[in-house]
Each structure stands twice: as structure tokens, then as C-alpha cells.
Amino acid sequence: xxxxxxxxxxxxxxxxxxxxxxxxxxxxxxxxxxxxxxxxxxxxxxxxxxxxxxxxxxxxxxxxxxxxxxxxxxxxxxxxxxxxxxxxxxxxxxxxxxxxxxxxxxxxxxxxxxxxxxxxxxxxxxxxxxxxxxxxxxxxxxxxxxxxxxxxxxxxxxxxxxxxxxxxxxxxxxxxxxxxxxxxxxxxxxxxxxxxxxxxxxxxxxxxxxxxxxxxxxxxxxxxxxxxxxxxxxxxxxxxxxxxxxxxxxxxxxxxxxxxxxxxxxxxxxxxxxxxxxxxxxxxxxxxxxxxxxxxxxxxxxxxxxxxxxxxxxxxxxxxxxxxxxxxxxxxxxxxxxxxxxxxxxxxxxxxxxxxxxxxxxxxxxxxxxxxxxxxxxxxxxxxxxxxxxxxxxxxxxxxxxxxxxxxxxxxxxxxxxxxxxxxxxxxxxxxxxxxxxxxxxxxxxxxxxxxxxxxxxxxxxxxxxxxxxxxxxxxxxxxxx
Numbered sequence: 001x002x003x004x005x006x007x008x009x010x011x012x013x014x015x016x017x018x019x020x021x022x023x024x025x026x027x028x029x030x031x032x033x034x035x036x037x038x039x040x041x042x043x044x045x046x047x048x049x050x051x052x053x054x055x056x057x058x059x060x061x062x063x064x065x066x067x068x069x070x071x072x073x074x075x076x077x078x079x080x081x082x083x084x085x086x087x088x089x090x091x092x093x094x095x096x097x098x099x100x101x102x103x104x105x106x107x108x109x110x111x112x113x114x115x116x117x118x119x120x121x122x123x124x125x126x127x128x129x130x131x132x133x134x135x136x137x138x139x140x141x142x143x144x145x146x147x148x149x150x151x152x153x154x155x156x157x158x159x160x161x162x163x164x165x166x167x168x169x170x171x172x173x174x175x176x177x178x179x180x181x182x183x184x185x186x187x188x189x190x191x192x193x194x195x196x197x198x199x200x201x202x203x204x205x206x207x208x209x210x211x212x213x214x215x216x217x218x219x220x221x222x223x224x225x226x227x228x229x230x231x232x233x234x235x236x237x238x239x240x241x242x243x244x245x246x247x248x249x250x251x252x253x254x255x256x257x258x259x260x261x262x263x264x265x266x267x268x269x270x271x272x273x274x275x276x277x278x279x280x281x282x283x284x285x286x287x288x289x290x291x292x293x294x295x296x297x298x299x300x301x302x303x304x305x306x307x308x309x310x311x312x313x314x315x316x317x318x319x320x321x322x323x324x325x326x327x328x329x330x331x332x333x334x335x336x337x338x339x340x341x342x343x344x345x346x347x348x349x350x351x352x353x354x355x356x357x358x359x360x361x362x363x364x365x366x367x368x369x370x371x372x373x374x375x376x377x378x379x380x381x382x383x384x385x386x387x388x389x390x391x392x393x394x395x396x397x398x399x400x401x402x403x404x405x406x407x408x409x410x411x412x413x414x415x416x417x418x419x420x421x422x423x424x425x426x427x428x429x430x431x432x433x434x435x436x437x438x439x440x441x442x443x444x445x446x447x448x449x450x451x452x453x454x455x456x457x458x459x460x461x462x463x464x465x466x467x468x469x470x471x472x473x474x475x476x477x478x479x480x481x482x
Contacts, residue, residue: 013039018077020096021087022046022056024465027106029056030160031085034109036064037166045069045077052465075099085109088156088181091220105185107178110161111202116152116172119321120203122183122234123211125368126314128157129306130211131177132342133318137335138173141327149173156182157342158468173325176205180217184230190237201237207321208235208244208261211314213251214367218390235259243324245277245317262292264324266317278320280312287316287336289323297329301337307346308375315339344471346372346453352482354448360455361471365391369457370399380451381442383407383474385414385431386458393417396457400426405445407438413458433463439477452478 017040022028028044035042042064046053049071060066069077073096078084084100088107097103111118121131131153138151149171154161156179168174189202213228221227228251235244238261246252248267256263265277271290278289278299287300299319304312315336322332341347343359350357358380363369369384379402386409393413397420400406406421408414408430421428429441442452454474456467464470 010038015040016080016082017042017085018081018083018100019044019085020046020073020078021090022048022053023087023089024053024056026158026163027160028085028087029059030162031106031109032060032066033063034106034162034165035085036066041067043067043069043077043081045073047071047073086185088179088185092184103185105182106160106162107155107176107182108186108189108202110154110165111186113165114161114168114174115170116149116168116174117170117325118205119173119175119207119209119325120178120205120234121175121209121211122178122180122231123209124214124216124365125363125371126211126310126317127177127179127209128342128362129311129345130209130314130318131155131157131175133315133336133339134209134321135175136339137318137322137327137332138175138325140335141331144331146328146331147173151175153177155179178234180221180227180230183233186233187230190233203233204237204239204242205234206242207324208238208242208259209317209321210234210244210246210252210255211317212247212310212367213249214365215391216365216389219388231255232258235261243321245320245324247313247317248277248279262324264291264320266313266320268313278316278323280316283309287312287319289316289320289329291323297323299323299329299332299336301333304337305339306341308371310371310375311341311346344468346375346455347471349475350478350482354450355443355446355482356451357475357478357482358451358453358455359471359475360453361460361467361474363455363457364459364467365389366393366396366457369455370395372453372455373399373402376451376453379403380453381405381407381446383409383438383442383452383454384457385409385417386411386456386463386470387461388413388416389459393420393457397421397424397426400424400428404450405429405442407441407445408432409435409438409456409458409463411458411462413456435463435473435477436481439474439481443482 078099135153141147151173155176157177242261244259244261246255290296344362347359382403406428410431410433414431432438460467460470
């Protein structure tokens with residue numbers, strides 16, 4: 001049931017709100033700040049205790065009056081709240097949510113109020129890099145005076161868009177990275193087209209970009225169809241003024257065949273007759289794109305700062321979106337050629353004794369770790385493993401055969417991986433339940449000229465707070481010991 005917002009100009013003043021899941025990534029924190037600034041009464045509830053949530057609690061100490069219920073959830077708090085702000089990590093079938101009158105998220109609050117042009121990016125892997133590259137080029141366009149306003153980046157990339165909502169105008173661009181969980185939370189708020197109600201869809205991106213689709217979060221979804229069903233929500237609210245950009249593969253064909261937006265494809269091969277989108281010109285070639293009303297143009301240089309063919313495809317997807325948004329090809333090409341990548345995604349951060357170290361902690365599925373191995377020639381010293389998400393490790397085992405050496409982190413995923421490695425005759429060191437021990441093992445295996453990359457192919461829970469904590473602790477240990 002939805003709460004009726006009747007307070008003219010400020011629907012939240014005096015509202016009893018409950019933020020479910022403060023977390024450590026900023027979504028809950030910014031929801032609290034936003035609601036307090038709008039005059040709402042705010043209660044925060046989280047299963048974690050004060051110690052685990054200390055970084056977020058410290059940031060809220062001067063935000064205003066907040067009531068905290070930590071280390072547990074209480075059903076009466078949900079029953080008494082006018083509105084519950086849900087963390088995307090909370091399963092939608094939670095019995096506490098069933099007691100709520102109205103459920104929102106930081107993303108839905110943002111979308112309801114933002115006046116800016118929106119580009120939304122989802123996918124299994126590559127979405128953070130693609131979203132960041134689009135934002136990078138949009139900012140460069142403004143640096144050159146080609147676009148008015150500003151460009152902002154938020155969403156699943158660990159910055160809540162509520163942090164910059166109050167500054168936005170119609171001249172601005174916002175790029176949102178959206179996970180399947182964040183999209184699933186919008187399911188009841190975005191009607192599949194055609195929507196005859198006459199109301200504007202809550203989520204209507206000018207460009208919807210879908211990067212590579214691979215099995216992920218099967219411990220929550222059970223099947224690929226359930227998982228992909230949430231991804232599809234990204235384009236439900238579009239019309240022919242908007243564009244959907246998807247890969248030249250089986251899933252992409254399904255998306256492009258059903259989107260109400262204009263379909264644009266990207267991939268390895270030249271465009272088929274009648275199609276529009278982008279392609280790569282050979283193994284080491286540039287990226288090209290063509291819109292329905294234009295000629296082929298070069299939009300990505302052959303040499304990029306990011307290693308790996310998969311990264312070149314991510315930047316090609318970004319280029320197609322940028323071209324459709326109206327940016328000139330030379331600006332797109334220059335901006336993507338200077339894009340340095342982002343933290344935790346094949347991030348180069350240290351070199352010592354001729355050994356280069358990378359942090360790819362965001363590679364949380366086996367296919368992503370396999371792509372990291374393929375990005376380096378010769379193969380790297382691979383630090384991998386962690387917690388299983390009910391995924392198939394075959395792609396990682398095949399890639400591990402190319403690795404210079406293999407170091408395992410402890411966890412249920414590594415327990416599942418070890419028999420497959422033994423069966424394939426692939427040696428490994430570990431598993432180690434200490435980051436320091438994993439770094440020492442990698443250093444013993446590496447020689448001058450080698451690359452060492454943390455690319456786990458698994459979730460982080462158990463040894464770490466989250467994947468970003470894993471990446472930070474990896475970098476700290478390498479810089480301290482190498």
C-alpha cells in the first residue's frame with residue numbers, strides 16, 4: 001500500500017519514515033540526510049550493530065535527530081512507519097516489508113524528483129566501467145563548452161544520487177549504474193509499455209545501456225530468467241525518443257527485440273543490414289558506430305588505457321550511447337582514449353621489482369575472473385576464490401590453466417573450485433584466510449615482468465565486509481609487503 005503524499009511542495013514533512021538497512025555504501029546514509037532535510041521523522045533499522053556500522057554512523061552524527069534500532073528489526077517499526085526506505089540487498093519477500101504501508105528506495109526517491117536527462121546502465125559485468133566512461137565523456141563535453149549544466153554519476157557505483165539531487169536542473173546529465181536488485185525494487189513503479197494510464201514512468205532513461213549478461217546472484221534468483229527479468233525493467237518506461245543499447249548476443253537480441261525504445265546494438269562484428277549501433281574493427285582495431293540517420297564514424301581509438309578486450313567492448317557500448325546523446329565523434333574518441341578506468345575494476349595500483357599489481361575485486365563471478373586472465377599476455381599470477389553464489393566455476397577453471405600461478409582465498413567458492421582444479425591438474429597455493437598470506441604467496445610465485453591480479457570470481461562475504469573492503473585490503477597489503 002502506498003502512502004498518499006498530500007503536503008504541497010514537500011511531501012515528506014512530518015512523515016514517519018523508516019530506513020531499512022543503513023549499510024556502508026551510502027544509499028541508506030543519503031536517504032537519512034535527504035529525509036531529514038525535508039522535515040521527515042527518521043528511524044534507522046539494521047541487522048548490523050553499532051560497531052559494524054561505525055563509518056556510516058560517524059557521518060550522520062551531525063545530520064540531525066535520528067532514532068536507531070540496530071542489531072535487529074522490529075515488526076512494530078514497520079507497521080507504524082508511513083514510508084519504508086528499503087536497502088536493495090534486502091530480499092523483497094522479507095516479512096518486515098510485508099508489514100510496510102509504502103516501500104521506496106533511494107533510487108525511487110531520486111527518480112521521482114530529478115529534472116535531469118538520465119542515462120541508465122545495467123548488466124552483469126562491465127556496468128561500472130561503462131557508466132563511468134559515459135560520465136567521463138559527458139564531463140569532457142562540458143569542459144569544452146559543448147554542453148550546458150553538469151554531469152553526475154551515481155547508483156550502484158556506491159554513490160547515492162540523493163547526494164546531488166538538490167543541485168540538478170534540466171540542463172544536467174545523470175548517469176546511474178543500476179543493479180538487478182535496484183531495478184527489481186522499481187518493478188511495481190514502472191509499467192511495461194504501452195502504459196495507458198497517461199502518467200510518466202518513474203524510470204525513463206534517455207539511454208538504457210545493458211552490458212554483458214552472465215549468471216550471477218543465482219543464490220537469490222534461482223534461474224537466469226528470473227535474474228534477467230529484473231534487468232529488463234531498465235527499458236520498460238522508454239518510448240521511441242529513447243534508445244536501448246545491448247550486445248550482439250542472445251540476450252541482447254531479446255532485449256533489442258522487445259524494447260519500446262530505439263534498438264542499438266554493439267559487438268565484435270560489423271552491423272547487419274538495417275541495424276544501428278557500434279562494432280570493433282578487428283582484434284586490435286578502433287571502435288566505430290553508425291546511427292540510423294548518419295554515416296559510420298570512429299568513436300573509440302585502437303589503443304586504450306584499460307587492458308582487455310572486454311573493456312574495449314564496454315567502452316564501445318559507452319560510445320554508442322554518447323553518440324546517440326548528441327556528442328560529436330571526435331570528442332567521444334578523445335575522451336574514451338584518455339579514460340583511466342575506475343577503482344576495483346582491473347585497477348593498476350602498484351609496481352615493484354618489475355612486477356605490476358592490479359585490483360579487480362569487482363570481478364565477483366567466474367566469467368569476470370576469466371576475462372581478467374585473458375586481459376594479460378602472458379597470463380598473470382591470479383589471486384582468486386572466496387564465497388560461492390551458486391555459480392558454475394567452469395569458465396574460471398579453463399582460464400586458470402593460462403595463469404602464471406594460482407593463489408586461492410578461503411571460502412565456500414574456493415572449496416567448490418579446488419576439486420575442479422585438481423581434476424584438471426592445475427596447481428594452486430592456499431586457500432589462505434589472510435590477505436597478507438595470499439600476497440606473500442603471490443610474491444613468491446611472481447618474477448620481474450609478471451603481472452599479479454586479484455580477480456576473485458566470487459563474493460567477498462566471510463573474510464571481508466564487502467567486495468570494496470576486499471579490494472582496499474588487497475591494495476594495502478601489497479603496498480606494505482611488496
